[in-house]
Amino acid sequence: MSRPAARRLVLAAAIAAAVLLAGGGAWWLNARGDDSTSAGKPDPLHLEVLDWRNTTVPGSLCRHRGPIKLRDGTATGVTSTFDGPEPNMPQDVSAFTSEVVYGDLTGDGQWEAALPVICANHNSTAAGQRAFGVMVFDGSTGRLRHLGTIEGQQPRLGEPPNFLRIEKISRNRIAAAETFYSSEDANCCPSGAADNTWSYRDGKFVPVSSKVRPTP
Numbered sequence: 001m002s003r004p005a006a007r008r009l010v011l012a013a014a015i016a017a018a019v020l021l022a023g024g025g026a027w028w029l030n031a032r033g034d035d036s037t038s039a040g041k042p043d044p045l046h047l048e049v050l051d052w053r054n055t056t057v058p059g060s061l062c063r064h065r066g067p068i069k070l071r072d073g074t075a076t077g078v079t080s081t082f083d084g085p086e087p088n089m090p091q092d093v094s095a096f097t098s099e100v101v102y103g104d105l106t107g108d109g110q111w112e113a114a115l116p117v118i119c120a121n122h123n124s125t126a127a128g129q130r131a132f133g134v135m136v137f138d139g140s141t142g143r144l145r146h147l148g149t150i151e152g153q154q155p156r157l158g159e160p161p162n163f164l165r166i167e168k169i170s171r172n173r174i175a176a177a178e179t180f181y182s183s184e185d186a187n188c189c190p191s192g193a194a195d196n197t198w199s200y201r202d203g204k205f206v207p208v209s210s211k212v213r214p215t216p
Contacts, residue, residue, distance in 0.1 A: 126187040
């Protein structure tokens, strides 16, 4: 082989190697986790393994200024502007941590969580229950973030508040069954039931529908 031909062969091999390296370089960087598109992005908080019994929830549902720290699912004697046997009756706050429901509300591939919470006058009976709501949380930013709290859509006619049971969380939508009282129901036994839906728009929950079930 002539010397010019040999030089052309070496040059062609060098170009081919450069092309191969360039094509494989992106894969190599991604395999190492050095992709610049993910640099600085926090790992999401996996809500399904969160210790809900010992977490912190916002105080607005129970008319408390500031967050409320739960211990074993409850917080007792929480200051509040709710009245009871006396003005500004302290509240006992309880989270139904065994009834947390998960689903991808925001469509980002991560689960959001719905946590039912009740507020009642300190050491009271059912008649002293003041508020019930379902607090919805997101963990995509690496920390627990409160998206909002939904409450019953039917009128409150009894002493205890209306209750909700989350049935499904889907993209921008929450469905829940509501149990509510008539004006003649005892505190133990609400007689009404409704199927409710909310949409999640622009960072807020908006009631969509509430269909009362026929009385058996």
